[in-house]
Amino acid sequence: xxxxxxxxxxxxxxxxxxxxxxxxxxxxxxxxxxxxxxxxxxxxxxxxxxxxxxxxxxxxxxxxxxxxxxxxxxxxxxxxxxxxxxxxxxxxxxxxxxxxxxxxxxxxxxxxxxxxxxxxxxxxxxxxxxxxxxxxxxxxxxxxxxxxxxxxxxxxxxxxxxxxxxxxxxxxxxxxxxxxxxxxxxxxxxxxxxxxxxxxxxxxxxxxxxxxxxxxxxxxxxxxxxxxxxxxxxxxxxxxxxxxxxxxxxxxxxxxxxxxxxxxxxxxxxxxxxxxxxxxxxxxxxxxxxxxxxxx
Numbered sequence: 001x002x003x004x005x006x007x008x009x010x011x012x013x014x015x016x017x018x019x020x021x022x023x024x025x026x027x028x029x030x031x032x033x034x035x036x037x038x039x040x041x042x043x044x045x046x047x048x049x050x051x052x053x054x055x056x057x058x059x060x061x062x063x064x065x066x067x068x069x070x071x072x073x074x075x076x077x078x079x080x081x082x083x084x085x086x087x088x089x090x091x092x093x094x095x096x097x098x099x100x101x102x103x104x105x106x107x108x109x110x111x112x113x114x115x116x117x118x119x120x121x122x123x124x125x126x127x128x129x130x131x132x133x134x135x136x137x138x139x140x141x142x143x144x145x146x147x148x149x150x151x152x153x154x155x156x157x158x159x160x161x162x163x164x165x166x167x168x169x170x171x172x173x174x175x176x177x178x179x180x181x182x183x184x185x186x187x188x189x190x191x192x193x194x195x196x197x198x199x200x201x202x203x204x205x206x207x208x209x210x211x212x213x214x215x216x217x218x219x220x221x222x223x224x225x226x227x228x229x230x231x232x233x234x235x236x237x238x239x240x241x242x243x244x245x246x247x248x249x250x251x252x253x254x255x256x257x258x259x260x261x262x263x264x265x266x267x268x269x270x271x272x273x274x275x276x277x278x279x280x281x282x283x284x285x286x287x288x289x290x291x292x293x294x295x296x
Contacts, residue, residue: 014038014057016079016139018070020086021047023267024144024151024240028085029055031148040077042070047088064088067130068108071137082134083144084236089205108133122185124229127236143234145265155261155290158273158283163256167223168294170195171258171284174225175291182229188239191254193222206241207248214252223256224249228263242267243275250279261285 019025038057053059174192187201191213199213
């Protein structure tokens with residue numbers, strides 16, 4: 001049994017859930033409830049689902065720029081360990097016009113943003129600095145996947161349609177590029193066709209990158225590869241796909257989705273695979289070792 005589940009069964013201490021957009025926070029809250037683990041959820045306004053209120057022991061709303069409120073909510077409920085789940089669109093937070101006014105940051109956030117030293121504002125540096133900010137109040141972040149490891153995809157071809165030899169060559173080609181981009185902490189996804197890069201993910205996120213690839217490749221039939229960073233911190237920013245990813249690929253004209261096995265979350269795997277089958281899209285989950293064997 002996972003370490004987090006074992007500890008949960010030994011005591012009734014609540015676990016905090018900082019919830020962003022998507023189904024991952026809901027899957028986590030449902031699993032915690034099934035295991036009898038009380039969840040104190042702080043949902044980010046405009047991102048988290050209201051459904052989480054009914055799945056949580058205690059539920060609060062907060063804006064993304066209200067670090068002080070989030071920490072106070074957790075401390076009020078006795079939270080000492082917490083997890084992050086769900087997407088937080090960085091571009092919508094960092095680069096809004098008049099962001100200081102529109103985000104309405106509290107004093108804790110202003111102090112964190114302007115007075116906490118960090119090298120730059122890439123994802124890992126920001127998230128690690130934020131985790132350290134919570135640690136000042138004795139709140140320790142853990143990986144949500146310790147409680148629900150079954151969300152990580154196993155190696156294999158998930159769909160009946162397998163990639164063609166040419167598509168497999170595109171996967172191997174894009175995998176190396178995606179890995180290097182992840183190492184730079186720029187993005188984790190790449191779209192390619194016929195050994196040529198169409199689009200690389202940056203701050204816009206995977207879905208917008210896929211849409212851009214479709215605009216640049218009107219003939220369709222391209223491949224999307226999404227991998228973990230070489231030093232992936234499983235507490236945050238874990239690669240995640242689901243039915244919405246397949247819908248985006250279909251609308252853009254893509255034909256293949258390749259993801260990293262054992263390090264990628266597939267939300268609603270049965271629904272996601274069924275949708276891919278309907279659209280004739282291949283889903284492949286490879287490990288790094290499988291890619292290396294194909295490129296040797």
